[in-house]
Amino acid sequence: MIIGCTDLRKSYADNEVIKGISFEIEKGHIFGLLGPSGAGKTTLIKILTGQLAYESGSVTVMGKEPFRLSGKEKKNFGIMMDSFGLYERFTCGENLLVFADIYSVAHKRIKEVLREVGLEDAYNRPAADLSKGMRARLQLARAFMHSPKIIFLDEPTSGLDPQSMKAIHRMILDKKEEGCTVFLTTHNMEEAGRLCDKIILLNDGKVVEEGKPEEICRRYDHHKRIKMHLADGEDMEFERDEKYAERIFELLKLGMVETIHSTEPTLESVFLELTGRELEEER
Numbered sequence: 001m002i003i004g005c006t007d008l009r010k011s012y013a014d015n016e017v018i019k020g021i022s023f024e025i026e027k028g029h030i031f032g033l034l035g036p037s038g039a040g041k042t043t044l045i046k047i048l049t050g051q052l053a054y055e056s057g058s059v060t061v062m063g064k065e066p067f068r069l070s071g072k073e074k075k076n077f078g079i080m081m082d083s084f085g086l087y088e089r090f091t092c093g094e095n096l097l098v099f100a101d102i103y104s105v106a107h108k109r110i111k112e113v114l115r116e117v118g119l120e121d122a123y124n125r126p127a128a129d130l131s132k133g134m135r136a137r138l139q140l141a142r143a144f145m146h147s148p149k150i151i152f153l154d155e156p157t158s159g160l161d162p163q164s165m166k167a168i169h170r171m172i173l174d175k176k177e178e179g180c181t182v183f184l185t186t187h188n189m190e191e192a193g194r195l196c197d198k199i200i201l202l203n204d205g206k207v208v209e210e211g212k213p214e215e216i217c218r219r220y221d222h223h224k225r226i227k228m229h230l231a232d233g234e235d236m237e238f239e240r241d242e243k244y245a246e247r248i249f250e251l252l253k254l255g256m257v258e259t260i261h262s263t264e265p266t267l268e269s270v271f272l273e274l275t276g277r278e279l280e281e282e283r
């Protein structure tokens with residue numbers, strides 16, 4: 001376990017927003033924290049990265065309470081979140097230069113990391129002139145520049161076009177391949193399903209479900225049926241019972257089956273079932 005918390009609680013004045021949550025994250029995993037607006041995702045990232053105090057419970061990151069980590073230990077973190085803004089009038093190169101000096105990173109790393117995130121041609125472009133997708137890439141470059149071991153990404157693909165989103169997914173998976181642990185928040189269930197080894201669903205400061213995305217979906221498969229669309233246009237549904245195996249096999253053998261699916265729900269509908277809320281509803 002590289003990150004963990006037990007019965008964590010956090011209030012802003014007398015408003016409790018994290019209401020006793022516990023979870024563990026394995027080293028080298030991509031962990032997804034999902035929840036609608038106001039669920040407490042950003043608050044949790046701030047606590048885990050030592051930017052915010054909490055009232056009770058315990059939190060450990062790399063074996064220590066986050067606020068006890070030394071400056072040097074915190075250099076293992078790469079953080080991308082809204083409150084870590086960019087210098088709008090500085091170019092991409094200049095923006096990274098500022099952080100290279102803070103993190104004692106060799107200046108030659110700047111061009112290298114810009115290439116890593118596909119911004120090699122934007123070295124001299126002011127941050128203010130970047131598209132949304134390019135801004136996200138520059139923020140990632142900043143988070144990745146000092147080769148961190150744990151990467152915290154607060155909604156890294158929020159509001160991006162599908163192509164930029166896909167490129168960022170690739171970068172996140174590359175970081176996992178390099179051995180990094182990634183903690184990511186998102187509203188996007190599909191993104192979580194594609195990237196994450198484990199997720200927790202957070203609603204109103206509480207964990208409502210956790211596990212591997214596909215495991216969670218299977219858990220909520222109330223119908224346990226098999227649906228098929230046949231070549232002649234007919235739709236068929238079978239109970240997932242061995243007494244139908246012969247019939248299904250026969251249709252497959254005859255080449256009649258165009259599509260075949262089990263009926264487990266998507267993460268989105270599991271979330272809706274658990275909370276009565278859609279993830280994107282308040283956006």
Ligand SMILES: Nc1ncnc2c1ncn2[C@@H]1O[C@H](COP(=O)(O)OP(=O)(O)OP(=O)(O)O)[C@@H](O)[C@H]1O
Pocket residue numbers: 012017035036037038039040041042043044
């Ligand atoms: N500095 C603050 N002072 C008071 N209340 C706050 C503060 N920051 C957050 N909150 C409240 O805490 C709750 C959780 O906020 P948080 O920003 O962690 O949610 P979130 O899940 O990140 O939402 P979003 O998806 O919109 O980013 C919200 O009700 C919010 O209004």
Ligand SMILES: [Mg+2]
Pocket residue numbers: 041042043154
């Ligand atoms: Mg947030």
